[in-house]
Amino acid sequence: MVEKLCTHYGEKICEYEGDTYYAFPEVEKLSHNGVEAELRNLGFGYRAKFIQKSAAQIVEWGGVAWFNSLQDMKYKDAKVELMKLHGIGPKVADCICLMSLNHLEALPVDTHVYQIAAQNYLPHLRGKKNVTEKMYTEIGDHFRSLYGDLAGWAHTVLFCADLKKFQQTDADNEIGKPKKKRKKL
Template identity: 80%
Template sequence: MTWKKLLFNKKELQLIGTLNGGQSFRWMHNKDSGEWTGVFSKTVWKLKEGDDYLQYKVVGSLIKSPSGNEQNEKDNDVFGNLLQNYFRLDMNLGDYYKKWSESDELFKRACEQFYGIRMLNQEPVENLFSFICSQNNHISRISSMVEKLCTYYGEEICNHDGVTYYSFPEVEKLAQPKVERELRDLGFGYRAKFIQKSAAQIVEWGGVDWFNSLKDMKYQNARAELMKLFGIGPKVADCICLMSLNHLEALPVDTHVYQIATQNYLPHLKEKKNISEKTYAEIGNHFRSLYGDLAGWAHTVLFCADLQKFRQNVIEDPDKKKVRKKRKH
């Protein structure tokens, strides 16, 4: 397929902050070409930013074409709609940024350069097992583990430029009893048991349909259901609620978010030696009172702005057309 375009305001989507900010672990950036290559919805994508549009190319897909084996113009609607949904492009982010800036001076400063940070709308199976891999881990190793899950248990999508791409596995594949031993042999450690046991629970409770039922629940109820899974604590449950179940008020609190909160909003929590259930709730509730129903999304912008790796990057402001270093907080 040739390059296609999705038109939108440049400030509505920034790929580096959105795809490289710890939400998803299957995107790679080629700095020379500016292209992003990634996998979601059993499809391999290439993305590139334009002045007022997003360029995209489908490299390969397991999605059945509505027109048969050959992809044609009608298929653009299918893949264009997938991208629209994935980046939640139906939501006018500028309106929310304005509202959040009026509520918080720190956000107002951060969003000057961290414009267009979108909350990805991910598939819950991939989202959950990716974040099980993220526990006590760093980005490169998380990405490696996620790719191992895909290579050993997913379906082959295509081979492109010497790389074979696989879909994320169905939860039924991960639920098989042998998976724990196999994953331990692949270096997953204690996470192997978490993955196999929680997958078996999900299958027992209805698979993907169970996840869909959580979308219809209130946030706190959906979170409580997720925490019944083997090895799933408050932070991972909140990640799933926020990133794939449309509970955008969910706010995952890790040590980094704790530091943002104590340094800028809740200094009395600095004396706490660990993040207790009470402290976790206080931080989440503070941001929800500050930002409202999309608190998890707003806090993600602060999270990106505060990450060391983003401070070291250089980003071009789409309006002022000049390059500048990110501000240190």
Template identity: 60%
Template structure:
């Protein structure tokens, strides 16, 4: 474990209780801004030079610098009554190595992104034209359950509203982690917490609309399938089987299933096709018909084109194009 810690040149910035930890890697292997606000995860916000967010039931503060990232991590204190949890509990030195491993896994830093960018630039002029500005866009390795419900919330929605809904789910049904800078942060709820009477009504009363029913029904289905045992089995399934299994959930169509396959199940060839990706695909497929909805046949054709163009990790490459297109779209608003 110590060899792993030193291998990646990770060290404490100071020995006091207000320390920042540093995780080092090659330049341009990770861009926090493009990765954390590109529509993958909805629990991150930027405050000045920091990104603050929740994953693995912990609160993380992360800052970018040229050769890596600096971070602090906070966890809950189960020994104190809930009403007294006002002071943040910071990660101790004994868990520094564990926290570094969690970050490496979350950002999938063992995936050599610069090497793949070089290949994708050679394969595609459009990718080459955006690669310099949209460098270091990585796929996050997210918790399956949170990803399922987050993308159910994404149906006919925009990022700020999706973020609000996901945060409400955590506040209503998640476990409190800590309070920091005037805000209280919560872990994403368990399937047991979401599978209880009154969830649909409460969510509908709080602005979830038709998604309230989708969330309540899906929580019930997952619980009936075995809960965490079903998630473990899902993680072991091949791509097509996992996608089909996900589509048995209420509110999970092909696009949402592919998001979950790509972002939580390590199926790097999954291509989620939405209106942005459809418009990007028109750049490549000259005879593609203009239509308001993407048929199953067209969905498959678009995905196959990107997989042929970029290879086994096409989902990563397509995400870079998605982020570039999303930036243009936001600039027009």
């Protein structure tokens, strides 16, 4: 998806060994009304609306300057601001805080991080079907109590260390299951 965004909306950077490379698009290019339909045609599905509307909000709030100002905020304040964007929930806000805003204590909790936490740190969470808001907060707070301001990167190391196990588990779960056919819209 990132490659499609860059190819269709980014500026050409260079050609190298027969491949053309594009920059990530300026937020303004993603904010126009027709972008949602174009993104749907490119296979972005439900994300198309979120991308276009969030880009429009960012432009309205000051563009790159607004986004950069989030680095100077406390982590929790930056997360709250990001969650005001259309389609941005706690996990995506934490991903942005950790990977783009230098808030290294941000801890994105997905199903794999939940499994790590339940298995190794918070056994009372084992067996839950969904990660609730309360559990999400508990897992993040627990990692921050252990790893402080670097909790987000500690979580990343733990996630990567278990990635092969998760991939094997996912593959094992698919063995013997009939393949589902996707309906095209």
